[in-house]
Amino acid sequence: MNPHHILDGLNAPQLEAVTLPDVSALILAGAGSGKTRVLTTRIAWLIQTGRIGPGGVMAVTFTNKAAREMLTRISAMLPINTRGMWVGTFHGLCNRLLRAHFREAALPQSFQILDSQDQLALVKRVMKANGLDDEKYPPRQAQWFINANKDAGLRPSRVDPADEFERRFRDVYEAYDRQCQHEGVVDFAELLLRCHELLSRNEILREHYRARFRHILVDEFQDTNKLQYAWLKLLAGRDSCVFAVGDDDQSVYRFRGAEPGNMRQFEHEFATDHVIKLEQNYRSHGNILDAANALISHNQARLGKNLWTAEGKGEPLRVFEAASDAQEAAYIVDEVRSLRAEGVNLADVALLYRSNAQSRVLEHALFGAGIPYRVYGGLRFFERQEIKHALAYLRLIANAEDDGAFLRVVNFPTRGIGARSVEALQEIARTHGSSLWHAACANPPGGKAGSSIAAFVRLIDGMRTAVAGLPLQEIVESVVEGSSLKDHYRTEKEGAERIENLDELVNAAAAFSAEEIYDPQQPEGGMVDPDDPLSALNAFLAHAALEAGEHQAGAGQDALQLMTAHSAKGLEFHSVFISGLEEGLFPHENSLNELDGLEEERRLMYVALTRARRRLYLTFAQSRMLHGQVRYNLASRFFQELPPALMKRVNAPAARAAGYNPFTGASPRAAFENTVSYAGNPWRVGQNVTHPKFGAGVIVNAEGRGSDARVQVNFREAGLKWLALEYAKLSAA
DNA sequence: TACCTCCACGTTTTT
DNA sequence: CGTGGAGGTA
Numbered sequence A: 001m002n003p004h005h006i007l008d009g010l011n012a013p014q015l016e017a018v019t020l021p022d023v024s025a026l027i028l029a030g031a032g033s034g035k036t037r038v039l040t041t042r043i044a045w046l047i048q049t050g051r052i053g054p055g056g057v058m059a060v061t062f063t064n065k066a067a068r069e070m071l072t073r074i075s076a077m078l079p080i081n082t083r084g085m086w087v088g089t090f091h092g093l094c095n096r097l098l099r100a101h102f103r104e105a106a107l108p109q110s111f112q113i114l115d116s117q118d119q120l121a122l123v124k125r126v127m128k129a130n131g132l133d134d135e136k137y138p139p140r141q142a143q144w145f146i147n148a149n150k151d152a153g154l155r156p157s158r159v160d161p162a163d164e165f166e167r168r169f170r171d172v173y174e175a176y177d178r179q180c181q182h183e184g185v186v187d188f189a190e191l192l193l194r195c196h197e198l199l200s201r202n203e204i205l206r207e208h209y210r211a212r213f214r215h216i217l218v219d220e221f222q223d224t225n226k227l228q229y230a231w232l233k234l235l236a237g238r239d240s241c242v243f244a245v246g247d248d249d250q251s252v253y254r255f256r257g258a259e260p261g262n263m264r265q266f267e268h269e270f271a272t273d274h275v276i277k278l279e280q281n282y283r284s285h286g287n288i289l290d291a292a293n294a295l296i297s298h299n300q301a302r303l304g305k306n307l308w309t310a311e312g313k314g315e316p317l318r319v320f321e322a323a324s325d326a327q328e329a330a331y332i333v334d335e336v337r338s339l340r341a342e343g344v345n346l347a348d349v350a351l352l353y354r355s356n357a358q359s360r361v362l363e364h365a366l367f368g369a370g371i372p373y374r375v376y377g378g379l380r381f382f383e384r385q386e387i388k389h390a391l392a393y394l395r396l397i398a399n400a401e402d403d404g405a406f407l408r409v410v411n412f413p414t415r416g417i418g419a420r421s422v423e424a425l426q427e428i429a430r431t432h433g434s435s436l437w438h439a440a441c442a443n444p445p446g447g448k449a450g451s452s453i454a455a456f457v458r459l460i461d462g463m464r465t466a467v468a469g470l471p472l473q474e475i476v477e478s479v480v481e482g483s484s485l486k487d488h489y490r491t492e493k494e495g496a497e498r499i500e501n502l503d504e505l506v507n508a509a510a511a512f513s514a515e516e517i518y519d520p521q522q523p524e525g526g527m528v529d530p531d532d533p534l535s536a537l538n539a540f541l542a543h544a545a546l547e548a549g550e551h552q553a554g555a556g557q558d559a560l561q562l563m564t565a566h567s568a569k570g571l572e573f574h575s576v577f578i579s580g581l582e583e584g585l586f587p588h589e590n591s592l593n594e595l596d597g598l599e600e601e602r603r604l605m606y607v608a609l610t611r612a613r614r615r616l617y618l619t620f621a622q623s624r625m626l627h628g629q630v631r632y633n634l635a636s637r638f639f640q641e642l643p644p645a646l647m648k649r650v651n652a653p654a655a656r657a658a659g660y661n662p663f664t665g666a667s668p669r670a671a672f673e674n675t676v677s678y679a680g681n682p683w684r685v686g687q688n689v690t691h692p693k694f695g696a697g698v699i700v701n702a703e704g705r706g707s708d709a710r711v712q713v714n715f716r717e718a719g720l721k722w723l724a725l726e727y728a729k730l731s732a733a
Numbered sequence B: 001t002a003c004c005t006c007c008a009c010g011t012t013t014t015t
Numbered sequence C: 001c002g003t004g005g006a007g008g009t010a
Helices: A012-019 A035-048 A063-079 A090-100 A114-130 A139-150 A164-183 A188-201 A202-211 A226-234 A261-269 A286-297 A323-339 A358-367 A385-398 A403-409 A419-432 A437-442 A445-469 A474-483 A485-490 A493-515 A533-545 A591-592 A597-609 A637-641 A653-657
Strands: A027-030 A056-063 A086-089 A215-218 A243-244 A275-278 A316-323 A349-353 A373-375 A558-566 A573-578 A612-626 A628-630 A645-651 A675-678 A681-684 A688-691 A695-703 A711-716 A719-724
Touching: A012 A035, A012 A275, A027 A437, A027 A637, A035 A056, A035 A063, A035 A215, A056 A063, A086 A090, A090 A188, A090 A226, A090 A385, A090 A533, A114 A139, A114 A164, A114 A403, A139 A164, A139 A226, A139 A493, A139 A591, A164 A403, A188 A202, A188 A226, A188 A637, A215 A226, A226 A243, A226 A261, A226 A349, A243 A261, A261 A612, A275 A373, A275 A533, A275 A612, A286 A316, A286 A612, A286 A637, A323 A349, A323 A358, A323 A612, A349 A358, A358 A373, A358 A558, A373 A591, A385 A445, A385 A474, A385 A485, A385 A493, A385 A533, A403 A437, A419 A437, A419 A445, A419 A474, A437 A445, A437 A485, A445 A474, A474 A485, A474 A533, A485 A493, A493 A533, A573 A628, A591 A597, A597 A637, A628 A695, A675 A719
Parallel strands: A027 A243, A027 A275, A056 A086, A056 A215, A215 A243, A316 A612, A316 A645, A349 A558, A349 A573, A373 A558, A573 A612
Antiparallel strands: A612 A628, A675 A681, A688 A695, A695 A711, A711 A719
16 A cells, blocks of 8 residues: 555645654644544554554544544554554543453452443432432532542542532542442543542553553543543653644533643643644635634634635525524424425434524424434433343343442332332441342341342342353343343333333344454453453443443434534534524523633534534524523624624515614514503514613513503613613613 | 322533 | 422322
């Protein structure tokens, strides 16, 4: 193969990034600038030029999808087996390290991974055991507290509680960690924290991996949190090269601990000489890009970068103002139909919104119009109730100490072990400091409850014996049958789909073992150890926790893509609708109180805009049903940050004739139900007004008559206010 | 144990 | 409006 072949078609900065010598580097990669290509070509180039073997590269991503995409592209460029390569998510790679060194990490060989649901259940259990009032100390908040501290690299002993409240949460955190250790389970954040601790305490391991991974590449660097950054620094040491690719303008996960400041810190600590900007966009037409650039230029905190394209200007952005959310949906339905008629695949069209609740109205309209659509962000395969139950049986077989798994299935399907019996077991377990499983085994078989528990123990023991030495698929098959979950669901009215899913779980196990083959050349690489009869099962359970799986069927169908702006990050479409562009919704009202909140909303809008290749629709509604009542919103402030010349308004002509200006929120609208009048001037709910002091707003309520007439106005800047028409200098804008 | 009713709550989310 | 959790009743 021509060694330069893989470099063909790269532009100058891309080429520079790909062929950097053995140095660390920060790549500022704008939206659509070929970031994944640079990342994967760099890996291929390093290997092809003999700078490093496939085993010496580590590539880290945030999602499994991104990791898979990378492996696929590397395989296409190089004639090598990528199986032993360390390409994966932060969590996946940490899992791999901890499995390989479970003793050094003080974990049982078959430690299990808790997903968020499992974690919350465990937090609740711990809080209950410690007699904490879950009214005053909401378990969700405790969970958040624990994760936030772990993400910051803080164990309970290093947490500095700000008040009594946090002191309690700190205690919960401590008890929770202890319980996890007892049960041999780890949550997502623990995978990283435990791995970090392992490497920082164990010099031999640390040096081993530092010597091995001379090149570490990181995707979506702006999304790394403190712990992930520390982990990278630890693993890289002084001699390894870190190739960090990110875009500060697309940082939209600060709310979950992402520290875009890591980019600047990285620049200081690793890569002062090598910052490369990828600014040529290969995705969008000029107008779309110009709009995105104009919008993001309103942010202060930026590393600075301006995207450009060699493509033509293309169409203007289409702006539609609807009277209501339903009308907005109807417009979108019409436009989707005509896009389809133009020959655009529905799968290449995205309908974006700020919050999931907004999908309902849109789905209703699409369903009514018979347009196939797919909603992202729902319940995923491995998160379904029936799947969690089946997995819990498997977990209990793999690791009997797992109380969470025990509790989930001890009485499901019901076998006469009620809450009282379970509490008794918990009491025994607590006094003996043992697991529920041991308590159940030691349980004297007295009475009906006792014999039910004994029967459960026999069931699980029987399964464990029956399953020993079987291939993974047969293990799963046998447990699904033996648990009689299917029988249980056969009696349920919604049971048919659940049974299908259980069958699908068996298929997933078969597919998994076909992919994960033990490779003796890669002792740390292959996850399945032939000497451990349960290692295939453990690997599968870890896979289930780490990769919740694409949720719905019909993924291959040509369907309109509905998702939040967050979920759209990293994707691109021929046409994109951004709906609900209203003050309070996008930017979301809750974000306005937060530090950097508006700038993060603006980055999110930037992400949304830059998803479109050819056509972009921006829609908003004057009125919207939210929480059971109608709300009246102004057009999003983001409209004022986009150059008018790039936009074309496509509303109903009547509204335009009335001189309505969506960017300032001004002029009369169609009549709404509530009106009042003062001095012969009528005022109407939904009407846009201006006030000399408070500025632009919209009337959301009205009451009284004559000199008592008052209106409630939602001002863009000043918020909600009641104003007496007799005194307020209100004018119809 | 199963079902029902009442109440509170309501951004964004991957692993 | 809608959901999910809690608590009560048959």
